[in-house]
Amino acid sequence: QLILGIETSCDETAVAIVKNGKEIIANVVASQIESHKRFGGVVPEIASRHHVEQMTLVIEEAFRQAEIEIQDVDAIAVTEGPGLVGALLIGVNAAKALAFAHDIPLVSVHHIAGHIYANRLVTEMDFPLLSLVVSGGHTEIVYMKEHGHFEVIGETRDDAAGEAYDKVARVLNLPYPGGPHIDRLAHEGTPEIDLPRAWLEPNSYDFSFSGLKSAVINTVHNAEQRGEVIAPETLAASFQASVIEVLVTKAVQAAKEYKVKQVLLAGGVAANKGLRAKLTEAFSELEDVQLVIPPLSLCTDNAAMIAAAGSILFEKGKRADLTLNGNPGLDISIHND
Numbered sequence: 001q002l003i004l005g006i007e008t009s010c011d012e013t014a015v016a017i018v019k020n021g022k023e024i025i026a027n028v029v030a031s032q033i034e035s036h037k038r039f040g041g042v043v044p045e046i047a048s049r050h051h052v053e054q055m056t057l058v059i060e061e062a063f064r065q066a067e068i069e070i071q072d073v074d075a076i077a078v079t080e081g082p083g084l085v086g087a088l089l090i091g092v093n094a095a096k097a098l099a100f101a102h103d104i105p106l107v108s109v110h111h112i113a114g115h116i117y118a119n120r121l122v123t124e125m126d127f128p129l130l131s132l133v134v135s136g137g138h139t140e141i142v143y144m145k146e147h148g149h150f151e152v153i154g155e156t157r158d159d160a161a162g163e164a165y166d167k168v169a170r171v172l173n174l175p176y177p178g179g180p181h182i183d184r185l186a187h188e189g190t191p192e193i194d195l196p197r198a199w200l201e202p203n204s205y206d207f208s209f210s211g212l213k214s215a216v217i218n219t220v221h222n223a224e225q226r227g228e229v230i231a232p233e234t235l236a237a238s239f240q241a242s243v244i245e246v247l248v249t250k251a252v253q254a255a256k257e258y259k260v261k262q263v264l265l266a267g268g269v270a271a272n273k274g275l276r277a278k279l280t281e282a283f284s285e286l287e288d289v290q291l292v293i294p295p296l297s298l299c300t301d302n303a304a305m306i307a308a309a310g311s312i313l314f315e316k317g318k319r320a321d322l323t324l325n326g327n328p329g330l331d332i333s334i335h336n337d
């Protein structure tokens with residue numbers, strides 16, 4: 001089975017071809033970071049225009065890498081949402097055009113289902129499982145009793161983890177996207193500043209990062225008023241320690257309560273070295289639970305993950321038709337039977 005995946009929800013134009021849902025035979029990502037950097041974030045209009053310019057080139061490159069032809073493809077999987085509507089539409093329309101022209105089945109995929117299925121490109125999924133999703137727009141814990149079934153057991157009530165990273169990075173005058181820069185700085189400093197941890201109610205798997213973000217901003221401003229400068233390494237390390245402690249603690253608690261076989265890390269913030277290390281440490285003590293962490297290139301946005309999720313949905317008989325539209329507010333439960 002060969003699935004063509006197309007992903008354009010944000011600022012990566014990505015096309016991939018995945019065999020049997022597990023094996024990458026082509027994975028092309030055209031990043032637009034350089035174009036958005038000077039604005040300090042993604043500019044939707046610019047993102048859409050880049051997707052239009054890149055789409056056919058990226059599709060051609062994927063087929064060149066895979067050494068197959070469009071007729072060999074069993075289904076086309078495309079990100080329906082969530083994301084920027086203008087950006088989503090470029091991928092959705094490319095997928096529909098190819099599906100229509102070559103009479104190939106079309107499958108729509110929720111972007112976060114894709115992030116979770118990046119893990120199937122690493123190892124076989126073993127149910128029940130939990131996924132800790134930490135990305136630019138989402139921070140949630142998702143329970144899966146079987147393939148293609150997603151239950152959100154906790155989610156952020158305000159900012160996503162990646163969003164908090166990017167906002168704190170701006171305060172520290174670091175370039176967009178700030179996550180990797182904070183991660184690097186954090187390893188050069190020590191977490192000396194006591195910043196808040198938002199535990200919320202006991203037994204809640206929800207998250208909140210806006211208070212932490214405000215605490216960082218206040219710490220910087222108060223220091224400025226006293227004519228002091230806090231080393232950015234110290235701030236980065238303190239901020240990162242707070243984020244990671246909450247993420248790891250809640251993931252471990254949820255894994256125990258739900259008695260899962262696996263915990264899958266997913267989303268752009270899964271590229272964080274500190275988070276990867278602390279999770280590995282914590283789960284090494286839980287013998288019955290296997291922690292899976294994708295390689296960095298599969299954590300941030302890509303189309304291999306969309307093809308991997310699409311593969312399972314295709315096998316389950318899920319199909320989209322030519323009325324498919326980009327849906328910025330799509331809910332992950334649309335995949336559930």
Ligand code: ATP
Binds near residue numbers: 299
């Ligand atoms: P979503 O997946 O929720 O729709 P998105 O697709 O924009 O959002 P991703 O591409 O999954 O988000 O992840 C991008 C986010 O990951 C950015 O906020 C970025 O700062 C963050 N990120 C990337 N690498 C790291 C890192 N090493 N440490 C922390 N954050 C990181």
Ligand code: MG
Binds near residue numbers: 010011012301
């Ligand atoms: Mg991105």
Ligand code: FE
Binds near residue numbers: 111136267268300301
């Ligand atoms: Fe993403």
